[in-house]
Amino acid sequence: MQGRCFTIASERVVMSSRVENPAAQLEIHGQLAEISPWPMMILDSRCLLVSSNSSCRKLLHSSISLNPGTxxxxxxxxxxxxxxxxxxxxLIAEGNPQERESKAEVSIPPGSLKSIRCRLHSPISRWRKIxxxxxxxxxxxxxxxxxxxxDARHRIKNKKAINKQRRLMLSLLDNTGAVAYAKDLRGQYLYINSLFEELFHVDRLSVKTMTDYDIFTDDVARIFQKNDLNIVQSGEMQRTQEVVPHDDGLHTYISVKFPLTDSNGEIFGIGGISTDITEQLHNQQELQAAQAVQRLLYPDKSPSFAGYDMAGSVLPAESVxxxxxxxxxxxPGRVVVAVGDVSGHGLGPALEMVEVRSYLRAILRTEVRLDVAMECLNEFLYHDLRECAFVTLFLAEINFQTHSFHYVGAGHRADFLKxxxxxxxxxxxxxxxxxxxxxxxxxxxxxxxEPGDQLILSTDGICETMTPEKELFGREGMIDFVEAHRSEPASEIVERLLNTCQKLNGLETQADDMTAVLVKRI
Structure with a gap:
C-alpha cells in the first residue's frame, strides 16, 4: 500500500513538474523528496547517491555514509x-527504445521494473527488508x-500501532458509561458501542444495515433525523436534549453530536455520545421539592412584641x-427561639432538620421545661438520625412580659450582648x-x-468563615460586627452579617450553612 502511494505521489509531481519546467527536474524532485513523509533518495544513472531526505536517513540510521556520490x-x-x-x-531501457532492444536479454522483464524487494543495511538488524x-x-x-x-517492518509496526489505538478507542467507548454511535449521511449506522447494544437490543453487525426508523418509533426517529440534519448543515458540534424509550420507560439524554469528516474535510457522517441524565433530573426535581417544603417551614416573619426587635435568616451552602x-x-408572651445545626449540609441534613422541627414543636406543646424537652428530643433523634450524624441546638425561652429568658444548649452556644x-x-x-x-x-x-441588650444566636458556619487572608472570622468577629451595627434594625444586621460572611469567602464555595437570629430590646 505504501509503495502504491509512493508511486502515485511521484507520478503526480513529476507529471505536473514536466509542464512547469522540464529543465529543472532534479531540483523539483529534490524538493518533493524533502517534503515527503516517506523515505526517499535520488540516484544518478551510475547509481550514485545525489540526495536523501530526513526520513531516509532516519530509516537507515546513518549506518553507512549517505553523502552525495555514495x-x-x-x-x-x-x-x-x-x-x-x-x-x-x-528502468533505463524502459525510457529508451534503443536501450530496450539492447537489454532484451536481462533477467527481469520490463513490465515488472517499477518496484523490487531487497535487503538494505541496517544497524538494528543487519539487513532490513525494503x-x-x-x-x-x-x-x-x-x-x-x-x-x-x-520498510515492511515499519509498515507492520505502524499497522500494529493503529490497531492498538483502535482497540483502545473502542475500549474507551465501550466503558464510557454513555451511548456512542456513528451514522453515515443516509442515516445508516456505522458503529454502536456495547451500551447501545444492551439498551436497544441490537448488535454491531446487524445495525450496519439499520437506521433510527428500524430501532425506535417513527416519532423518535424523526426527531433524531432532524437533529442529525442540523449537524450536517451547520458543520459544527451541538448539544441537544433527547428523550429515548427504554424497557422501563422514557429516559432523557444529553447528546453531543458532531460531524465526521474525511481527509479532505468533507462530511461523511455524524458521530454522537449520549449521556443518560434521567436520574439527575429526578434528583433535581426532588431537590426543588425539598427547597419548596423547607421555605414553607422557616418562619415567614418574626414575632412582634412591644419594645423588641427580632429577625432571623438562613444562607444555605447548597440548595437546601x-x-x-x-x-x-x-x-401568651412567651416564645422559644430555636437555632440548630444538623451535621453536614445538603438534602440529607435538610430532611433531618425537618424532623427536628416537627419533634420539637410537638414536645413543646406540653409546656414542659426546656431541659426536659431537650432530653425527650434527644431520645427520638438518637434512633432516627443517620449513622454518625448529630444535631446541635440552642433553645432560649423569652418571657416578653417579665423581660427575661432561660436557655438550654445541646452542644451549641449563644451570646448575650449587654x-x-x-x-x-x-x-x-x-x-x-x-x-x-x-x-x-x-x-x-x-x-x-434590659433596654439596649441583644441576644445573638448563630450556627458555626458564620464563625468558621475564612477571610481571603485565610484568617478565621471567628465569634469575636461576629460579635464585633453586631455591636458595630447595634443602632440598625435587627433584620438589617442579620442580612448584613450573612452577606459579609459570604463576601469574605470570595470565589470559594461556601463551606457550611449560615444561620443567625438576633433579638434586641429597644
Whole structure:
C-alpha cells in the first residue's frame, strides 16, 4: 500500500513538474523528496547517491555514509546487488527504445521494473527488508531515479500501532458509561458501542444495515433525523436534549453530536455520545421539592412584641440547608427561639432538620421545661438520625412580659450582648443531640433583658468563615460586627452579617450553612 502511494505521489509531481519546467527536474524532485513523509533518495544513472531526505536517513540510521556520490550498492546486501543492477538497467531501457532492444536479454522483464524487494543495511538488524519503488526522470540530458523506500517492518509496526489505538478507542467507548454511535449521511449506522447494544437490543453487525426508523418509533426517529440534519448543515458540534424509550420507560439524554469528516474535510457522517441524565433530573426535581417544603417551614416573619426587635435568616451552602431556626409560642408572651445545626449540609441534613422541627414543636406543646424537652428530643433523634450524624441546638425561652429568658444548649452556644458593653457567653449545657440515648441537660439561670441588650444566636458556619487572608472570622468577629451595627434594625444586621460572611469567602464555595437570629430590646 505504501509503495502504491509512493508511486502515485511521484507520478503526480513529476507529471505536473514536466509542464512547469522540464529543465529543472532534479531540483523539483529534490524538493518533493524533502517534503515527503516517506523515505526517499535520488540516484544518478551510475547509481550514485545525489540526495536523501530526513526520513531516509532516519530509516537507515546513518549506518553507512549517505553523502552525495555514495554508491547505492554499498547499502545493498551483496547477494541482491546483481538483481538490483538489472532492475536499474531495465528502468533505463524502459525510457529508451534503443536501450530496450539492447537489454532484451536481462533477467527481469520490463513490465515488472517499477518496484523490487531487497535487503538494505541496517544497524538494528543487519539487513532490513525494503521495497524499492522507482521513478525515472531526466534533467539536462542526464538520467536520474527518484527512489521510495518502503520498510515492511515499519509498515507492520505502524499497522500494529493503529490497531492498538483502535482497540483502545473502542475500549474507551465501550466503558464510557454513555451511548456512542456513528451514522453515515443516509442515516445508516456505522458503529454502536456495547451500551447501545444492551439498551436497544441490537448488535454491531446487524445495525450496519439499520437506521433510527428500524430501532425506535417513527416519532423518535424523526426527531433524531432532524437533529442529525442540523449537524450536517451547520458543520459544527451541538448539544441537544433527547428523550429515548427504554424497557422501563422514557429516559432523557444529553447528546453531543458532531460531524465526521474525511481527509479532505468533507462530511461523511455524524458521530454522537449520549449521556443518560434521567436520574439527575429526578434528583433535581426532588431537590426543588425539598427547597419548596423547607421555605414553607422557616418562619415567614418574626414575632412582634412591644419594645423588641427580632429577625432571623438562613444562607444555605447548597440548595437546601441543614440549619434550623424557629419561633415557637408556648404561652401568651412567651416564645422559644430555636437555632440548630444538623451535621453536614445538603438534602440529607435538610430532611433531618425537618424532623427536628416537627419533634420539637410537638414536645413543646406540653409546656414542659426546656431541659426536659431537650432530653425527650434527644431520645427520638438518637434512633432516627443517620449513622454518625448529630444535631446541635440552642433553645432560649423569652418571657416578653417579665423581660427575661432561660436557655438550654445541646452542644451549641449563644451570646448575650449587654447595653453597657459586657459580652456574656451562654455556653452549652449538655451534649449534642443524637450521640447518646440518655443525656441530661441543665436549665440555665434567668437572664434579664434590659433596654439596649441583644441576644445573638448563630450556627458555626458564620464563625468558621475564612477571610481571603485565610484568617478565621471567628465569634469575636461576629460579635464585633453586631455591636458595630447595634443602632440598625435587627433584620438589617442579620442580612448584613450573612452577606459579609459570604463576601469574605470570595470565589470559594461556601463551606457550611449560615444561620443567625438576633433579638434586641429597644
Amino acid at each position: 554508491p547505492f550498492e554499498q547499502l545493498i546486501r551483496e547477494k541482491d546487488r546483481p538483481r538490483i543492477q538489472d532492475w536499474f538497467d531495465n 521495497k524499492l519503488t522507482a521513478k525515472q526522470f531526466v534533467d539536462a540530458d542526464q538520467c536520474y531515479f527518484l527512489i521510495c523506500l518502503d 440547608s441543614g440549619d434550623y431556626y424557629d419561633y415557637i409560642t408556648v404561652a 447595653a453597657n458593653g459586657d459580652r456574656i457567653c451562654l455556653p452549652s449545657t449538655g451534649l449534642m443531640l443524637g450521640v447518646d440515648e440518655r443525656v441530661n441537660f441543665q436549665f440555665s439561670p434567668q437572664f434579664v433583658f
